[in-house]
Structure formats: C-alpha cells, structure tokens
Amino acid sequence: xxxxxxxxxxxxxxxxxxxxxxxxxxxxxxxxxxxxxxxxxxxxxxxxxxxxxxxxxxxxxxxxxxxxxxxxxxxxxxxxxxxxxxxxxxxxxxxxxxxxxxxxxxxxxxxxxxxxxxxxxxxxxxxxxxxxxxxxxxxxxxxxxxxxxxxxxxxxxxxxxxxxxxxxxxxxxxxxxxxxxxxxxxxxxxxxxxxxxxxxxxxxxxxxxxxxxxxxxxxxxxxxxxxxxxxxxxxxxxxxxxxxxxxxxxxxxxxxxxxxxxxxxxxxxxxxxxxxxxxxxxxxxxxxxxxxxxxxxxxxxxxxxxxxxxxxxxxxxxxxxxxxxxxxxxxxxxxxxxxxxxxxxxxxxxxxxxx
Amino acid sequence: xxxxxxxxxxxxxxxxxxxxxxxxxxxxxxxxxxxxxxxxxxxxxxxxxxxxxxxxxxxxxxxxxxxxxxxxxxxxxxxxxxxxxxxxxxxxxxxxxxxxxxxxxxxxxxxxxxxxxxxxxxxxxxxxxxxxxxxxxxxxxxxxxxxxxxxxxxxxxxxxxxxxxxxxxxxxxxxxxxxxxxxxxxxxxxxxxxxxxxxxxxxxxxxxxxxxxxxxxxxxxxxxxxxxxxxxxxxxxxxxxxxxxxxxxxxxxxxxxxxxxxxxxxxxxxxxxxxxxxxxxxxxxxxxxxxxxxxxxxxxxxxxxxxxxxxxxxxxxxxxxxxxxxxxxxxxxxxxxxxxxxxxxxxxxxxxxxxxxxxxxxxx
Numbered sequence: 001x002x003x004x005x006x007x008x009x010x011x012x013x014x015x016x017x018x019x020x021x022x023x024x025x026x027x028x029x030x031x032x033x034x035x036x037x038x039x040x041x042x043x044x045x046x047x048x049x050x051x052x053x054x055x056x057x058x059x060x061x062x063x064x065x066x067x068x069x070x071x072x073x074x075x076x077x078x079x080x081x082x083x084x085x086x087x088x089x090x091x092x093x094x095x096x097x098x099x100x101x102x103x104x105x106x107x108x109x110x111x112x113x114x115x116x117x118x119x120x121x122x123x124x125x126x127x128x129x130x131x132x133x134x135x136x137x138x139x140x141x142x143x144x145x146x147x148x149x150x151x152x153x154x155x156x157x158x159x160x161x162x163x164x165x166x167x168x169x170x171x172x173x174x175x176x177x178x179x180x181x182x183x184x185x186x187x188x189x190x191x192x193x194x195x196x197x198x199x200x201x202x203x204x205x206x207x208x209x210x211x212x213x214x215x216x217x218x219x220x221x222x223x224x225x226x227x228x229x230x231x232x233x234x235x236x237x238x239x240x241x242x243x244x245x246x247x248x249x250x251x252x253x254x255x256x257x258x259x260x261x262x263x264x265x266x267x268x269x270x271x272x273x274x275x276x277x278x279x280x281x282x283x284x285x286x287x288x289x290x291x292x293x294x295x296x297x298x299x300x301x302x303x304x305x306x307x308x309x310x311x312x313x314x315x316x317x318x319x320x321x322x323x324x325x326x327x328x329x330x331x332x333x334x335x336x337x338x339x340x341x342x343x344x345x346x347x348x349x350x351x352x353x354x355x
Numbered sequence: 356x357x358x359x360x361x362x363x364x365x366x367x368x369x370x371x372x373x374x375x376x377x378x379x380x381x382x383x384x385x386x387x388x389x390x391x392x393x394x395x396x397x398x399x400x401x402x403x404x405x406x407x408x409x410x411x412x413x414x415x416x417x418x419x420x421x422x423x424x425x426x427x428x429x430x431x432x433x434x435x436x437x438x439x440x441x442x443x444x445x446x447x448x449x450x451x452x453x454x455x456x457x458x459x460x461x462x463x464x465x466x467x468x469x470x471x472x473x474x475x476x477x478x479x480x481x482x483x484x485x486x487x488x489x490x491x492x493x494x495x496x497x498x499x500x501x502x503x504x505x506x507x508x509x510x511x512x513x514x515x516x517x518x519x520x521x522x523x524x525x526x527x528x529x530x531x532x533x534x535x536x537x538x539x540x541x542x543x544x545x546x547x548x549x550x551x552x553x554x555x556x557x558x559x560x561x562x563x564x565x566x567x568x569x570x571x572x573x574x575x576x577x578x579x580x581x582x583x584x585x586x587x588x589x590x591x592x593x594x595x596x597x598x599x600x601x602x603x604x605x606x607x608x609x610x611x612x613x614x615x616x617x618x619x620x621x622x623x624x625x626x627x628x629x630x631x632x633x634x635x636x637x638x639x640x641x642x643x644x645x646x647x648x649x650x651x652x653x654x655x656x657x658x659x660x661x662x663x664x665x666x667x668x669x670x671x672x673x674x675x676x677x678x679x680x681x682x683x684x685x686x687x688x689x690x691x692x693x694x695x696x697x698x699x700x701x702x703x704x705x706x707x708x709x710x711x712x713x714x715x716x717x718x719x
C-alpha cells in the first residue's frame with residue numbers, strides 16, 4: 001500500500017479484525033454507570049456554560065462580560081456539538097434509554113439537522129470512510145486534499161477559500177446534503193425550502209434563535225448579544241474545522257478506490273478505518289473539547305462505543321496496529337494541522353502523485 | 356378572534372421552544388430535583404418497604420403527565436440498572452390518590468427484580484408509560500368476586516381489595532392465595548387484617564410445598580375432596596373469577612374453574628418460548644406499524660424483516676451507523692457477531708446485527 005501500512009494477507013487481515021473485535025468486546029462489557037455519569041456531566045457542562053454564557057452577554061455592559069459570555073457560550077456550543085451531540089447521535093448512549101440522549105432523536109444546537117448528519121456522517125462517512133465516490137467528507141467536495149481527487153483550476157483558490165470555509169464550517173455541514181450543482185443563485189433558497197423543508201426549518205430556527213430572539217430578550221443589549229452569539233458560532237466552526245480536518249487529511253492518511261467498498265469483512269473495514277484516520281495527542285480537557293475526535297482512529301473503529309472509553313482503548317489499538325505493521329497515526333495538534341495545511345496548499349496544484 | 360388567539364398561541368409556543376426546548380426544560384427540572392417534565396411521565400420513589408426477604412414494595416409519586424392508574428391495572432416502569440435502562444410491567448399493588456405502589460419479587464437471574472430488591476431507595480426516579488389493563492375494580496363491583504392468586508400474582512388483587520377497604524363493598528370477595536411457603540408470600544399479614552376487619556372478605560392461604568403433585572410434578576392446586584373446595588364449588592356459578600400467576604398456574608386454574616363461574620378473567624406471566632430449531636418461525640410485533648410478521652429464527656433480523664415486507668431504514672448493515680436501531684420492547688435475540696444473548700428491553704437495538712430467538716416486540 002504505502003510505506004506507512006504493510007500489505008496484509010487475507011488471513012492476517014482477518015486476524016487483525018479478530019484482535020480489534022476482542023478489544024472492543026472487553027470494553028463493551030464494562031459500559032454502564034461510569035459512562036452514564038460521564039455523559040450526564042458533559043450535558044451538565046453544556047447547560048451551565050450555555051446559561052451563564054447567555055447571562056454574561058446580557059450583562060455585557062459590565063467590563064469583560066462580553067468576552068466572558070462569548071467564551072462560555074462558545075464552550076457550551078463546542079461541547080454540545082462535539083462531545084455531546086456527535087457521540088449521542090452515534091447511539092453511543094442509547095443503552096441509557098434516556099429520551100434526551102437518544103441517537104435517533106437527539107437534535108443539536110447547530111444549523112444542520114441531526115437527521116442530515118445521520119445520513120451523511122453516520123452512514124456514508126463511517127461506512128465508507130475515505131472511499132472515493134462514497135464518502136462525501138473527502139475534502140467536502142470542494143477541497144482537494146488527496147492526489148487521487150480530480151484536479152480543476154478552481155482548486156488553485158483553495159488555500160484562500162479553505163481558510164474562509166473554516167469560519168462558516170457550520171454552514172458547510174448544514175448544506176452538505178444539498179444539491180448546489182443543479183440549482184444556482186437565489187433559486188437555490190426556493191429549492192432548499194421545497195426539497196429539504198427540514199433543513200430549511202432548522203436553519204430558520206437557529207438563525208431566529210441566535211440572531212433575533214435572544215438579542216430581543218436582552219432588550220438594550222440587542223447588538224452585543226447578537227454579536228456575541230455570532231462570534232460564539234464562528235469560534236465553534238473554526239474549532240470543529242480544525243479537529244475534523246485533522247482526523248482524515250493528515251500526511252499519512254489514505255483514500256481508497258470505489259471498489260474498496262465491496263470489502264465488507266470486519267478485518268478490511270477495520271484496516272480502512274486505521275489507514276484513513278489520524279489522532280491528536282493532548283490532555284484530558286483537550287480530548288473532551290475535541291469530542292474525543294482526537295481519538296479519531298478509535299472513534300472510527302468503534303463509533304458505537306461511548307467516546308469516553310477511547311482513551312482506554314487506544315493503547316491496545318496502537319499495540320495491534322504495530323503488530324500488523326499499520327502506522328498508528330498520531331501527533332500533537334500543531335503537527336497534525338500543519339500537515340493538513342500542507343495538503344491544502346500542495347494539492348491546490350495539479351499534482352497527481354505523492355512525492 | 357379565535358384564529359388570532361390560535362396564531363398567538365402557536366407563536367408563543369415556538370418562542371418557548373426556542374428559549375427553553377424540551378430537552379433543556381427537562382434537564383433543569385431534573386437538575387433542580389423537580390418531577391416536572393414537559394412530556395415525559397416520571398415518578399419518584401417516596402417509600403420503599405421490604406415485604407419479605409425477597410419482595411419489595413415501592414411507593415411512587417408520579418408527575419402531572421402521568422394520567423393515573425386504577426387498582427388492577429399495570430404500568431410499564433423503567434429505571435437504570437448499573438447504567439442500563441430496563442423496563443418491566445408491574446401490576447400496581449395499591450393506589451392511594453395519585454400515589455401508587457409496585458411490588459417486585461426477586462426472581463432467579465432477574466436483573467430488574469434483583470436490582471429493586473437490593474438497591475431501590477427513596478428518591479429513585481422511574482420512567483412510566485400509560486397504565487393499561489381492563490380488569491379493574493369496576494369488573495367486580497356488582498357481583499361476588501373470586502380471586503385466585505399464585506405468588507406475586509397477588510399484586511393486582513390486593514390493589515382492588517385495598518380500594519374496597521376504604522370505599523364500599525356489598526358483594527362478597529373470596530381469595531385463594533397459593534405460594535410455596537407462607538413466610539415467602541407478600542401481604543399475608545395485611546390480608547389477614549383485611550379479612551378480620553371486613554365481613555365481605557374471606558381469605559385462604561395454601562402452601563404448595565405441602566400439596567399433592569400432578570403427574571408433571573407441579574403442585575395440585577385443588578384437593579377436590581377437601582371441605583373448602585366443596586364449599587367453593589357450590590358458590591362458583593355466582594362468581595366473577597380472576598386468576599393471576601404464572602402461566603402454568605393460570606392454566607391449571609382455568610381448567611378447573613373457568614367452566615363453572617359466571618365470568619373468568621386471567622392474567623399470567625408468560626415465559627418467552629425459544630423457537631425450536633433455527634429457521635422455525637417467530638412472531639415479530641411491530642408496534643408503530645401495528646402489525647405482526649413471522650420471520651425465521653436465526654436469520655439476520657434486518658434481512659428477515661425486509662424479506663417479510665417490512666419497510667425499515669437501514670444503512671451500513673454492520674451495526675455502526677445506527678440507522679436501523681429501534682426499541683426492543685421484549686423478546687430474546689442473539690448478536691450474530693459474538694453469539695451473545697440479548698434479553699433485556701433496549702432502546703438502541705440493532706436488527707442488522709441480531710437474529711430473533713423468540714417472539715419479539717419492536718417499536719417499528
């Protein structure tokens with residue numbers, strides 16, 4: 001395959017899968033009260049930070065309160081999006097039977113609908129990770145990060161628009177499942193309303209909430225609250241962009257040709273997840289803020305296992321990867337994100353083969 | 356005017372849902388220790404009583420969303436057992452205003468009953484569903500009643516007796532209560548007291564440990580030569596009878612009593628029956644689609660349901676994308692990847708990685 005990943009025979013692939021399965025089963029048997037306490041504490045953090053953030057914004061006539069409000073609200077939105085929403089929507093906490101932590105019904109505080117995410121992320125991205133033609137998350141169809149993606153002159157601008165994209169990443173996720181190619185201009189809005197009423201309703205809901213209702217409730221502090229909400233949303237967008245791009249577009253990650261989708265055995269599937277994902281090293285707090293996507297490899301191997309268990313799984317996964325000659329791709333955030341930026345600049349050019 | 360009011364109401368509701376959506380409202384209620392929820396029916400344990408070494412009663416105070424329960428009815432109750440939600444159906448054993456009592460007898464390998472007996476405590480929160488069951492006090496209000504209880508099957512019966520004890524009862528009530536040994540049976544002292552205080556109530560306790568055996572080894576519930584049985588049979592035609600106990604118990608009662616009484620009702624705890632050989636049909640009840648289909652046991656459940664014409668959303672077919680997951684209300688499945696049995700109710704059950712071993716109810 002590449003120098004980073006030894007080619008495995010069918011028997012080795014099967015054995016690799018069996019070892020990963022065994023690790024999964026061991027941790028699965030331990031899932032219970034500890035995980036309930038964890039996710040309840042995350043939910044608590046989302047609610048308290050959200051409440052105090054919004055209150056601080058209302059009191060932003062006091063010195064320093066606007067910045068405090070933005071920071072707390074952004075923190076709440078990041079946690080809601082990453083560690084709570086993303087993991088809950090995967091069904092990781094369905095065993096609790098909690099109506100508000102249910103993978104099929106959870107709705108998060110973001111422009112895109114959870115249903116849209118279930119389709120594009122839970123199904124497409126996780127089932128066909130980095131398989132061309134199947135996984136829409138490969139550069140989100142607008143950024144060329146692998147030489148296997150077909151080049152067009154448009155990509156010469158990607159260093160610029162990728163930078164801008166980070167600030168509106170929330171919109172990118174919300175519109176990921178929407179067809180831009182056939183409907184252009186203002187007709188697009190009409191089309192969105194008619195063809196995807198759920199997405200339209202959610203966008204309206206979020207915009208009215210953050211940019212009209214909460215500012216109105218703040219009375220004379222209308223403008224600071226509106227701006228505070230906007231900045232909090234942008235901070236969340238930039239953070240999620242960084243974490244998510246580091247998950248699959250670092251130097252050693254690979255993409256697969258469409259025929260790879262036919263290989264559905266556990267071993268092949270697990271191998272694909274390892275080869276297409278990369279971790280980020282960091283503290284416990286960093287892992288929580290990244291929604292444990294800093295353990296992207298473990299997340300892709302075990303998307304239905306509570307994310308707070310990934311740190312526990314990681315040493316065994318790394319050991320198995322080493323045993324089978326598969327690079328366990330990890331590094332500090334600065335290193336991983338630098339590699340992403342290099343890819344964005346490098347493949348803006350019509351390079352078709354890796355050096 | 357009405358239209359304007361309606362529009363205003365809808366607008367206010369929309370504003371409320373933006374500022375305080377249900378999930379946020381429910382969170383703060385829970386955080387502040389309140390029972391209020393926007394839609395969910397929940398209850399708090401306000402008293403826990405150990406009835407026997409292996410039977411516990413829990414008094415529950417429900418929130419306003421719970422519509423109430425009548426003596427004789429059942430409630431689906433769910434709670435966390437070591438972090439995992441389990442749901443069981445309990446007959447209420449007492450109803451006092453909005454408060455009601457459930458009683459759980461510990462059964463071997465019973466996850467829920469063992470947990471309640473060992474860990475139920477005041478303040479514990481339960482989730483509830485609407486009460487159900489047609490056999491209530493009103494069924495026996497104008498006729499003599501014969502109650503036949505096997506073990507913990509006493510619960511719906513004692514709830515009716517408790518109701519009549521504080522209201523009015525003109526017609527006689529005869530209870531026959533079977534159990535292995537008297538000291539293991541719940542509410543014996545209370546029943547004796549009720550019998551002493553109320554002329555309309557007669558009560559007979561039979562310890563099955565000392566009864567003759569049927570050919571299959573089960574206790575012979577009726578000693579036909581005994582004086583009490585002779586006396587009972589004379590009264591039977593005027594009685595409305597109600598039996599509650601396990602399947603074998605109710606079956607025996609039904610054979611001996613049903614032909615002679617005015618009306619016969621029963622409720623039994625039916626153990627799940629494993630399908631014989633792999634491929635033998637099992638019945639899958641789909642609650643949302645309000646229909647049942649038969650599928651071969653041992654076959655991948657998602658594929659089997661699709662083959663039976665059931666429309667079901669699915670994605671990866673390997674248990675990762677969560678698209679096909681649904682609530683399994685009852686039934687035993689086996690996980691096809693590790694051959695582990697999946698016996699409890701589960702709100703995140705994945706048909707794509709399981710096959711059914713018994714009849715099953717899914718929220719689909």
